[in-house]
Amino acid sequence: MGTYIVRRILQMIPVLIGSTFLIFIMVFALPGDPLAGKCGERPCPPAYAAAFKEKYNLNDPWYVQYVKYGANLAQGDFGETYNGISVAEQLKDRYPVTVKLGVMALIFEGVIGVVAGVLTGIRKGGFLDNVVLISTLVVISIPIFVIGGVAQYFLGVKWGIFPVTVTSGEATVYQLLLPAIVLGSLSIAYVARLTRTNLAENLRSDYVRTAISKGLTKRRAYGLHALRNSLIPVVTFMGYDFGALLGGAIVTESIFNIPGIGNYIFRSIRARDGASVVGAVTILVLVYLVVNLVVDLLYGLLDPRISHD
């Protein structure tokens, strides 16, 4: 087990370096000049431009910039945005909001998805099954920006049930509820279907039949044995999904004006603010890799058939 973890962590290093390098190159290749937008409808004064370029090493070739950036990053220095704001500060302010949003979305999709999955999995092929099946398909098919916009308008603006926007860095659970529901809605379908398939499969398995024939109540046999085993892949999926939710929050965050990481990355790409993009994505990738590792380890714990030795 220990060697497995060490090996996995060692494998993470090249992946982390590789993906940040990839992002860095792409950000570097962004067309245009970070300066041109800063001076309104006129070219920047040459002296202003020179001072700016000097400050952000923009005169160096990309590999020199990368080495300088990497060296700083290794020391925990994330650099500054073109507005002169510390990237590390920004990330520290923004990650908690996005993580909170992601966790809430995860809980939402987990609860609703598993309930729907259980309802349909017990009676596969029944009326309820078909209703849930079709409705989850429909939800997958509607783009998230449409769901988000509609939800914001009706639940926020029109009926005033939820706050319209979040804006504040110290967002409350209530403020994040609607965005989390929107963000998690896409994955509900997957959680529901995964639960359904696995549950249906396990219900027909020998051990459940044995349990029932041994006199266990149906409820107990289903709940204790079948459901528990069926949830293993669901938990795995949700683990992987967490990373995706963090990165996929761009649209949700922009609709609800949540000062989170997705919004930040999107704007930074627009402003071709390399330090912000690479810094934020590096952490995103790191979170993703760590969560993956944890999920894999958890998988081993939940399912004794899988061994990491």
Place this chain on the structure above:
Amino acid sequence: MRGTTRTVAVAAMSAVALLAAGCGGGSSDDSSSTDAAGGSSGGEITVFGCNPQNPLVPQNTGETCGGDVLDPVFSKLVHYDSDTAAPENDQAESIETDDNQNFTIKIKPDLKFHDGTPITAESFVKAWNYAAYAPNGMYNGYFFEPVEGFGDLQCTGTDEEDPCKGAGKAKKEEMSGLKVVDDTTFTIKTSQKVSNLPVRLGYQAFAALPDAFYDDPDAFGDKPIGSGPYKLEAWNKEQSMVLVKNEDYTGDWPGKVDKITFKIYQEVDPAYNDVLADNLDIVTSIPASALIDDKYKSDLPDRNAQKETGVIQTMTFAPEKVSPDYADPKIRQAISMAVDRDTIITQIFNNTKVAATGWVSPVVDGYKADQCGEYCTYDPAKAKALLDEAGGFKGKQITLSYNADGGHKEWTEATCNSIKQALGVDCVAKGVVDFATFRAQIGEGKMQGIFRTGWQMDYPSIENFLAPLYTTGASSNDGKYSNPEFDKLIKDAAAATDEAEANSLYQQAEALLANDMPAVPLWYNKTVMGWSNKVDNVKITAFGTVDYTAVTTK
């Protein structure tokens, strides 16, 4: 000469009147205040804000996100009336000149910065020199170009990366045209005659800076010390900027509310929704979604206002060298006549623009209507005839480029469709990924065909809509337009000592643009704002900003 001084004198009188009104407003507000914090509180408001692009130093801020906050923090020599944009003396006691080249400025005695240090003639001169000195890299440095000796403060090196290197270093650190006479008097000598210098002095580039700035410019940029009716209390990066009322303010335009919080938004839509829910008090623009069918008027009944501002939108033709297909003025005029401005304004802009009839915004002194004449009137038949007369369009298709990050897609597409339908020539609206790239392409002369251009005035003068845009080699002459006759008229106008005469010369210069059509006037902007149930007296200035000193709470 006399023209100029007289304007200022009249302005000073109206300022006194305003002062009285301001006091009245303030006291009545005090009595109705219910703020629990006690004292002479005028309440607190929260308004729309966005991320400043630069440190908050008036000499280094040229965009509205920072400018909106700095405006109430820094008083200037001249104050622009929020209704008419007419200049009135603020920190200046008098601004006098006999020849439009030598100006004597007297400032009011006993003015103080927020940190208690006195504002003297030196505070202005030093700040201006600092801004003009190129190695300091101040964005607004170009405002001092008219001052004699400005050139000595510029870097002349040919090194692309750093023109200030080695021999290219600026020769001097102070402009010879600025002289401190005594504590409250200084003089400006310009290198050429400038008839509207006093009008320019209300721009924030000309604000005075306290000594604290020079001690630590970076710290100052985070928490500027100004002299205006409001003090900056805190700037929470990416979240909010908080202004509190300056209790020691002695000027004529004191603030009414005690605290203004600029809440930073990335988009207008959420801000607008917050105003609907009374979570935000003022939103300085209305998102497109609420403009459709005047939705905002039913959303915010009696809580919206619109006003024409000093902004014009144009389409500029790439220089002849770059796109020869558009060089013939007849083709340019035909294209201008093919644009159905009225329908586009109704359908795309929901009447938040005003069709342009010339190159100068109606809000400034010296504006003359219909300078563009029939060429800015939609007439597809005539447009087609004019195009045929010029031998038709030789290129493959007309392209109209825009920056894709600024909400220009809709109107460029509609404009192109209008041109296509009128002229029978294919027209494509081409998005360039963002403003940075867009401007870079224009600057490098790589942008072809037609591209969108917009101009927001720096100061309310007809000159500001012509000289920086269309004189040969001017900083924002994107179409590389060059017409000696035009240049001469601009120069003569700057030298004219009589305001009416100057305006008339500027108008003659503008009329020349109709013949050459370096840029097609499209429309003038209107600023539309909305506010919550909690505030009152929201006034839009000619610059399209809120007059924060006038706002009151209900």
Place this chain on the structure above:
Amino acid sequence: MTEQSVVEETHVQDPHDAGEERSLASDAWRAMRKNPLFWISAVMITVFVLMAAFPSLFTSTSPNQPVLAEARSLPGDGTWFGRDFQGYDIYARCIYGARASILVGLFTTIGTVLVGGVIGVMSGYLGGWVDSLLSRIGDVFFAIPLLLGAIIFLVSLPGFFDSNYLLIVLKVVLALVVLGWPSLARLMRSSVIQVKPNDYVQAARALGASPARVIGSHILPNALAPMIVVATINLGAYIAAEATLSFLGIGLQYPAISWGIDISSAIIGLRTTPHMLFFPGLFLSLAVLAFIMLGDAVRDALDPKSR
């Protein structure tokens, strides 16, 4: 995010079915025929493909002839679905929009299957350091969230890609392929690894069959089924991804006509002119639904356990 979940769900084919590829296919076909979802989705896909290939069958109105004065008009008055902000006929736009969406979905699916398939087979068949290297490279791309990566990628592509219709479509395809292939590579790799130790594969190798032959006639047929399922579902997901990118203003653009572009420009009319949003949104959702439903039906048919 979508692909990966699908991978999780898909069961790799039982190796025992290996020699019965033909009968498996006919079994699957028999099962599929009985599934109404299959027929519904097949009909829908046929209609959308026809729309993409021959839009003029469905409408004689050009999608590029606006009547600005009638912009935002409601359905009726000579237009089926009304007009949009520019005064374009929404019905015509919906019909013509099918092409870009289907092309993006199709090309991206083909691209990811080819790239992911080849890399997955190499990785699984060769094993050793090649496998480690390719897997790590896959991880690098996989770790970057699809939407974010696509945005950076699209923004950093040179302007050359904006010059004509096909290039604009290819640009989006390229972005989605670059970030989408690892999930299919993983799927393929695990299929190959499961099949490889089987006796018949070892026998074929021992008899001197070339790697190409072993892969072609023994490994691929077994690994293909899960690939088809995932690819069909992904096709729908990629159509939706294109719309999201277009919504953010960096996907397709003029002169391409796509549902995503139309939804993106109509979204501001959500409160005032929802019909402009509704119709392209409906077409998009139906197209995505059709492909996901088909993938679902195919999976059910191929998965012996669900029968």
